[in-house]
Amino acid sequence: MSPSSLSPEELSERIGKAEQHYQDLSRRNLQLDMTRGKPSPEQLDLSDTMLSIVDGSNCKGDDGTDYRNYGIGTGIPEAKALFAKFMDVSTDEIIIGGNASLTMMYDAFVGGLLFGMPGSTGPWREQGGIKFICPVPGYDRHFAICERLGFEMINVDMGDDGPDMDAVETLVADDAAIKGIWCVPKYSNPTGATYSDEIAGRLATMKTAAPDFRIFWDNAYTVHHLGDGPDRVANILELCKETGNPDRPLMFGSTSKVTHAGSGVAMMAASVANIKDAAEKLFYSTIGPDKINQLRHVRFFGDLDGLLAHMEKQAASIAPKFSAVDAALEKNLAGKGLATWTKPRGGYFVSVDVLDDCAAEIIDLAGKAGVKLTPAGATFPYGKDPKDSNIRLAPTMPSVYEIEQAMEVFCACVELVCVRKLRESEAPE
C-alpha cells in the first residue's frame, strides 16, 4: 500500500509510530560509521603477509637492480608486467606510482592546467572557463579536484549502464572548453553501475570539440566483485585506438582496496603518448616511487591469477555486509514508495534514492541517533544534490551486526522523514 493512498489520520498514526520507533532506537546510543568506503580490519588482514615478504635478501629486481635505491621513475618492470595485465594494457602503456591513484588523477589535472596534454593547443589554464562533465551521483573526491582547480562541473545523469550519452555527446560536440569526463566504469561509486559496451563505445567514438578531451577512467573497483566474479567492462583504451582517439582515455587503478588501503600501489594506464607525457611531467617532482612496496605487491600476488584469487577472499568477507544492507532495505522499505536502492554486484557502496527533499534530513536524523552517513549532497558536484534525494551507504567497514543496527536506524529515519514529507505535500495549501 503506497503511503499516498493513506488518509490524513492514517498518515498521522504512521508518523507517530515512526517517531516512537526513532526515539527508541536513539536511546541505544549507537556509534556507527557508514560514511566512507574503507576496508574492514578483516579485509586488511588478508594482505598482512605482504608486509614481511620483502627483506634485505630479496630486494632486487630480476635484472639485479637494487630497489632500495633511487631511480626508475615510472615503476619497476615486475610491477608493470603484473599491473599491465590488471589494467589490460601493454607494459609501455602504464606508470606505477605511489600509494594513491587520487594523487595521479590530481597531478594529471594539474599537468593539463600548467602544461596541457598531448593534443592540447596549450596549457588549459590559458584557455579560461574550462569545464568537466560529472556523471551524478558520483565520487566526491573527483568533484573536489574539479572544484579546487576551477573547472566548471556539468552534471549528467548516471543510468544503470553508464552516463546519459545523449546528453554527453551533445555537450562535448559543441563546447571546446569541456576538457573531459569522470567515469568509474565498473561498480560505479555510488550506484554500482557497470558501463555497457555500447556506452563505452560511444565515449570512444563521440566527436569532441576539444582536441585534448580526456576520459578520466577511474577503474577503482575493477576486480571488486561480491562473489560472482568481476563484471566485464570494455577496454576503453582499445576502443579509443580503434576510433582514432588513442589519447582520449587516462585509466587509473590501485590496490588501495585490494591490499592495504594506505599502503597500496597506484597506477595510470594510457596511450604511449600520454604515458610519455606523464613521465616527462613526473620527472620534476620525483626520483621514483617506493619500489620496495611495488615489489611487495608483485611477490604477494605472484601473478594476475593470484590477485584474482585474493579478491575472492575479499568478496567472501564483504558480500554478507551488502546482503545485510539489502535485507534491511527490503524488510523495512520494500513496496512503500519511499525509496529505491541499488543492488550492486561489486564495489563499495549502495546508493539509495529517497523522496525528493528528504535526504539531508534523513542523514541528519541518523547522525543524531549515532549512525554517521556520507554527508548529504556529497555525491554531487559542489556538494549540492539538486533533488536532495541521494544517500550513499558504505557497508564494508562495520561488522554485519553493526550494519544490522545501523540499517534499522537508517530505515526508521527514511520512514519518518519521507512519510512526514508526504503529509506536508498533501496538506492543503
Next chain:
Amino acid sequence: MSPSSLSPEELSERIGKAEQHYQDLSRRNLQLDMTRGKPSPEQLDLSDTMLSIVDGSNCKGDDGTDYRNYGIGTGIPEAKALFAKFMDVSTDEIIIGGNASLTMMYDAFVGGLLFGMPGSTGPWREQGGIKFICPVPGYDRHFAICERLGFEMINVDMGDDGPDMDAVETLVADDAAIKGIWCVPKYSNPTGATYSDEIAGRLATMKTAAPDFRIFWDNAYTVHHLGDGPDRVANILELCKETGNPDRPLMFGSTSKVTHAGSGVAMMAASVANIKDAAEKLFYSTIGPDKINQLRHVRFFGDLDGLLAHMEKQAASIAPKFSAVDAALEKNLAGKGLATWTKPRGGYFVSVDVLDDCAAEIIDLAGKAGVKLTPAGATFPYGKDPKDSNIRLAPTMPSVYEIEQAMEVFCACVELVCVRKLRESEAPE
C-alpha cells in the same frame, strides 16, 4: 711550480705526458659512475631490518588507529613526534609525507602558482614574471623545478658559509617578483658548505619586497656528517619567528639518504599557518601517505638518538670514500694551480673548481675513459655554468677501490685539459 711559469717547451712536454697517461688509463675500459648522490649497497644494508619490523601484529598506532587503512593526511603522530625533533620544530609544525621531499617541494611551488601562500596577494601565476634566487653552484633538481614552472632564476654566488647575502638582500629588497630562495643549509649540494648563524640571521631578517617570500630550506643532509658529528645550523624557523617573519621558511627533510633511498619518508616543517595551508592543499590529492612505512621508520629508529646512532654507521661507511677522493686530488693536483676543491665535513659531494672553460671538456674526456661524472653545468640554473669551471663528484655509490680508479682518470683529465688551456691562453695571438 705553477704551470704558467713553464716555458712553451716544458708545457708541451707536460701535455704530451698527460696525453699518454690519459691514453693508458683509457685502455683500462673502466665503467664507473660518480654522477649522482646515491647511497651504496652497504649503506642500504644498514636499514634492512626495517623492512620486516612492521607486520600484521603491530601495525596500529599508540591510540589504536589501524595504519593499514585510509586516513591521516599529514602523517602519523608517532612519525610527527620523531621527525619534529629531527627538524627541531613542534609537532604542529610538520607534515610527514611520502617517499620524496622533492615531491613536497614541487607541490609547494605548484601550490604557490595555483593558489598562493599565506601572505600572498593571490596565486603566483597571476603575478607574471616571477623569479627565484638560486645560490650557485647548487642542486640541479631544484633548478629544474624553477625552470619547469617558469620561474626566472637569478644566480647568487655560494661562499664557504652560505650565499652572498649582500647580493641577496639587494635583490629581494626591491623586486616583489622574487618569490624565494633555494637553500641547502648544511653540507650544501655540491660545495658542502654549512650556513653560518650570521647568514641564517640575515635571511630571516632581510626586508623582502614580496610579502610572501619563501626560503626553501632543503635540509637534505642535516645528520649526514662524515664522522665528527653533524654541523650545527641555525633553526631558520625560530629565527624567522623572532624577526616577525614566521611564514618565510619552508623546511624540508627526508630519510632518503638515511634509510632506503627509494623508500624513505619525507617531511615539510614550517609555521602553523604554512602547515595548515599545505594540509588544505594536500587534501585534494591524497587520502593520506603510506602510514605503514612511516611506522617502520619510527620502530626502526626508536627515537632521535637511535637515528643519530644510525648516522654514525653511515658516516663510517662513506668517510673513507671522501678520503679517497681528497687523497687523489691532493696527490695529483695540489699546488699545480689547475683546480681547487672542497673538503666537506658531511653531505654527498665534493665540488671541484677547475680553470675556466675546462669543466665540460674534462667531464667529456672522463666519460670517454669510462668514468661518468655529473654533466657539465648541472650545478647551475638552465644547466649553464657561466665559467664552465665547476665539477661535482659524488663518491658515495662506488667502492673505495673504484673511487681510486675513477679519481686517477679524473685527475688525469684535469691535468690534460687545464694544461692545454694554459698553453692556449699563453699562445701568441
